[in-house]
Amino acid sequence: MRVPPLTRKLLRDLLEMKGQALAIAMVVAAGVAMAVMYLSNFDSLRRTQQAYYERQRFGDVFASLKRAPLRLREDIAAIPGVTAVETRVVASVTLDVPGMDEPATGHLVSIPEDRRPQVNDVFLRGGRWVEPLRPDEVLASEAFVQAHGFTTGSRVRAVLNGRLRELTIVGIALSPEHVYNIPPGELVPDDRRYGVFWMGERALAAAFDMEGGFNDVSLLLAPTASTGEVMARIDGLLEPYGGLGAIPRALQISHWTLENELAQLQSFGFIVPMIFLMVAAFVLNVALARALALQRPQIAALKALGYGNGAIAWHYLQWAMLIALAGVAIGIAGGWWLGSALIGLYNQYFHFPILLYRMSGGVLVGVTVLTVLSAVLGAASAVRRAVRIPPAEAMRPEPPAVYRRSLIETPLLAPHFGTTGRMVLRNITRQPLRAGASVLGISMAVAVLMVGFVFIDAMDALITTQFSVAERQDVTVAFVEPRSASSRHALSRLPGVLAVEPIRTVPVRLRAGHRHRTLALTGAQPGARLRRIVDMDGRTIAVPASGLLLSSRLGQVLDVAPGDDVTVEVLEGARPVRLVRVSALVDDTFGLSAYMDLDALHDLMREGDVLSGAALLVDAADTALPGRLKETPAVAGATFKATVLRSFRETMAANLNLTMFLNVIFAGVIAFGVVYNAARVSLSERSRELASLRVLGFTRAEISLILLGELALLTLASLPVGAVVGYAFAAAIVGSLDSEVYRFPLVVGRQSVAWAWLAIMGAALASGLIVRRQLDGLDLVAVLKVRE
Numbered sequence: 001m002r003v004p005p006l007t008r009k010l011l012r013d014l015l016e017m018k019g020q021a022l023a024i025a026m027v028v029a030a031g032v033a034m035a036v037m038y039l040s041n042f043d044s045l046r047r048t049q050q051a052y053y054e055r056q057r058f059g060d061v062f063a064s065l066k067r068a069p070l071r072l073r074e075d076i077a078a079i080p081g082v083t084a085v086e087t088r089v090v091a092s093v094t095l096d097v098p099g100m101d102e103p104a105t106g107h108l109v110s111i112p113e114d115r116r117p118q119v120n121d122v123f124l125r126g127g128r129w130v131e132p133l134r135p136d137e138v139l140a141s142e143a144f145v146q147a148h149g150f151t152t153g154s155r156v157r158a159v160l161n162g163r164l165r166e167l168t169i170v171g172i173a174l175s176p177e178h179v180y181n182i183p184p185g186e187l188v189p190d191d192r193r194y195g196v197f198w199m200g201e202r203a204l205a206a207a208f209d210m211e212g213g214f215n216d217v218s219l220l221l222a223p224t225a226s227t228g229e230v231m232a233r234i235d236g237l238l239e240p241y242g243g244l245g246a247i248p249r250a251l252q253i254s255h256w257t258l259e260n261e262l263a264q265l266q267s268f269g270f271i272v273p274m275i276f277l278m279v280a281a282f283v284l285n286v287a288l289a290r291a292l293a294l295q296r297p298q299i300a301a302l303k304a305l306g307y308g309n310g311a312i313a314w315h316y317l318q319w320a321m322l323i324a325l326a327g328v329a330i331g332i333a334g335g336w337w338l339g340s341a342l343i344g345l346y347n348q349y350f351h352f353p354i355l356l357y358r359m360s361g362g363v364l365v366g367v368t369v370l371t372v373l374s375a376v377l378g379a380a381s382a383v384r385r386a387v388r389i390p391p392a393e394a395m396r397p398e399p400p401a402v403y404r405r406s407l408i409e410t411p412l413l414a415p416h417f418g419t420t421g422r423m424v425l426r427n428i429t430r431q432p433l434r435a436g437a438s439v440l441g442i443s444m445a446v447a448v449l450m451v452g453f454v455f456i457d458a459m460d461a462l463i464t465t466q467f468s469v470a471e472r473q474d475v476t477v478a479f480v481e482p483r484s485a486s487s488r489h490a491l492s493r494l495p496g497v498l499a500v501e502p503i504r505t506v507p508v509r510l511r512a513g514h515r516h517r518t519l520a521l522t523g524a525q526p527g528a529r530l531r532r533i534v535d536m537d538g539r540t541i542a543v544p545a546s547g548l549l550l551s552s553r554l555g556q557v558l559d560v561a562p563g564d565d566v567t568v569e570v571l572e573g574a575r576p577v578r579l580v581r582v583s584a585l586v587d588d589t590f591g592l593s594a595y596m597d598l599d600a601l602h603d604l605m606r607e608g609d610v611l612s613g614a615a616l617l618v619d620a621a622d623t624a625l626p627g628r629l630k631e632t633p634a635v636a637g638a639t640f641k642a643t644v645l646r647s648f649r650e651t652m653a654a655n656l657n658l659t660m661f662l663n664v665i666f667a668g669v670i671a672f673g674v675v676y677n678a679a680r681v682s683l684s685e686r687s688r689e690l691a692s693l694r695v696l697g698f699t700r701a702e703i704s705l706i707l708l709g710e711l712a713l714l715t716l717a718s719l720p721v722g723a724v725v726g727y728a729f730a731a732a733i734v735g736s737l738d739s740e741v742y743r744f745p746l747v748v749g750r751q752s753v754a755w756a757w758l759a760i761m762g763a764a765l766a767s768g769l770i771v772r773r774q775l776d777g778l779d780l781v782a783v784l785k786v787r788e
Helices: 005-016 018-056 072-077 142-148 201-207 227-241 253-294 296-304 309-349 361-387 391-395 414-429 432-470 486-492 552-558 598-605 625-630 641-695 700-736 750-776 780-784
Strands: 061-069 082-088 090-096 104-111 123-127 137-141 155-160 163-174 194-200 213-221 475-483 497-512 515-524 548-551 565-570 577-586 594-597 611-618 635-640
Touching (some): 005 309, 018 361, 018 641, 061 227, 072 213, 072 227, 082 104, 090 625, 137 142, 142 163, 163 194, 194 201, 253 309, 253 700, 296 309, 296 361, 309 361, 414 432, 432 700, 432 750, 475 486, 475 625, 486 497, 497 552, 497 598, 515 598, 565 598, 594 598, 625 635, 641 700, 641 750
Parallel strands (some): 090 635, 137 163, 515 594
Antiparallel strands (some): 061 213, 082 213, 090 104, 090 155, 123 163, 497 515, 497 565, 548 594
């Protein structure tokens, strides 16, 4: 088959500049790999989530309460739009796990012994279902079992309603309610200290004096049902029985966390790859513009042979498209490999029966089209300028720039730079747009790398703020039920306890117009030493004497500002409803928070010095405290800050290590691609000049200094520009991660900037050495034979 002449020329041109083409393709590949990795993981998680929810009948509405009779189930089922109802008994207990000094927390959920739940069905990974006549049998969450090396038949001791029981694990299970299994009030999962257990309905009800009753209900709704109307009806039915307020699936903690993670994945899948594709388009434009300048005679010859502007333009656009497609092929392979690694990380934190990496055809098509379009747009302006040149003008060499004496040529400065230095600076100052383009391209690499280091700084600042400034206690104790002030004195007498601060939290629903959120209202003690309210900058915020102090994110959710009134509906005790003014907002880091002065909260509840828990400062040398807390029936759970901090660091490190690896590799690719292209084009343009200097007696080192010295100056000039661009990128990405789960502070340390600069200088040095090797092999005779 006869190959068209322009196609042969295209392949010949690409072969001659294979190094540059590969460098540009690698920049494209970096962006494609990031897009494929993030978006295919998003697609895999979304498909798995939807299939799992549908198969296990994950609930649409959830509600907790104090206690209601089972006959109320019929009234709930009669609500229009409700298709299935599952009433349950739910309780938190303290666990005594073999090999653990600290108490763990168990979340017990009742299941029917003779059938599968109609809502939130359990997926049985191994073992069998509980039997009716064996009250101590349980199914245990797979993550907890794996964390402790348990198997079916293993036993765990638990304090159920003040009585020590030994539970036997007969099955290993998962549930759509606990895809993200996080302990109440904590920041990250800890599978060693928190497990979910499913116990027979009759056995669990008997243990907590709930026979004939329930304290939790989940509903499935018809597709056409109004979730808001159903929730309102549920709240009305459950209010006499101590209802804590119905919530939709969107606010169920596991689903809520997973949705936030999916939203971040999707954002990253668009934002980060777009940065790489912008750089690739920019590099393509610069490289093609300078390559076309060297091909002016060829363009003129093509026009003289009858090729029109359209044919010539398409020829050179194919040049850009082939490079882009090569980058797509490399990027898809790299994205598949990285995506498989990332899905393994998600398998550690999101518990599905099966979560496999799947590369979506839609993602591949979308990424390919976007990449080719970026390449065409990047090349279009250079191609348009080239094909518009009349044939007669194109036959002549490109006219030189207008030269004039610059500042460095003055007698005062010229001797300080030497001949080689003046040649380097002269070429930069006489081609400012070209130099600026190279600086901008390298600065993009600096910016990408800085973003990764900034997240390390942000994580360190977040840990310092949360665990050293705000949470200064060693142990946090939660009671099964609110206790009187005498409990504070009882805690102070436990072994190793040095100080005790009371904690009072009350479940409330905050309403502002049609907006509302159900959460815990925390009573803050003025002058507290152990648990303090701090903002992102680590400043301690005093709780106002009256009114509410809300996190700024909660203020956005409710659309309120200081001075606005919020309806506080208390969901326990006498359930008072009060209109309370928002006194201030605090820009904190985690979750949605609401605070009130502790005495004001007691007044709101019309109670004395009641405690929901306590913060303890303890003597680290005394090791008897964990055992005593395990044996205390009133304690629902105890959290040791050192353990939480260790778990938090491990979780964040697993994520950041992968992120840092990708940032270093891809930023290096950008730096290498930009510097190498600039050097290779400069070598092509100035090969005759450099060869002439060699003939005149310049050494290889001297002509290398002329070429590489220019690149070195451009790289150094790009570093501060990249720091500014990197700060802007980091601010944009941190802003996109602002969710209801957590918010990262924007912290840019000198060390992060320094590491980013060093990495970019290393990449620039590597590309410079490769070009230097090509420069050493310059054929002087062949170059000097080139016709002007």
